[in-house]
Amino acid sequence: MPKKTPRSIGLDTAIMPDVMAESVVEQAERLANLGLSERDLGYYAGRLVEQAETLYQTNPDFRKKVQAGGNRGRDHLHAFMQHWISSLFIKDTGNRPDVRKALIDSGFSMGSSI
Secondary structure, eight states: OOOOOOOOHHHHSSOOHHHHHHHHHHHHHHHHTOOOOHHHHHHHHHHHHHHHHHHHHHOHHHHHHHTOTTTHHHHHHHHHHHHHHHHHHHHHTTSOHHHHHHHHHTTGGGTOOO
16 A cells, blocks of 8 residues: 655644744744745745645655654754755855844744744
């Protein structure tokens, strides 16, 4: 019998990746003081959800960690999203020292809680 393909994070778990992504993007944007528009914030949140869903579909280890019980799965995904958005903001601002410093010094880029 073929293995069952995971559907999506939101269907397979109680995690709402779109809500989490919006929160992560807003937190990072405040730390980096970028003054992004609502449209840009939505764009970045969409990128995080897309990355999370792609990894969830293709990487069994990532999927297993996201499906972990209690708050572990949620916390794992949150840490990854923090790391991803930090990388995107640093890259998309041309590696601006102030953005890099804000995200790295806060620990946000390593996925730690603020």
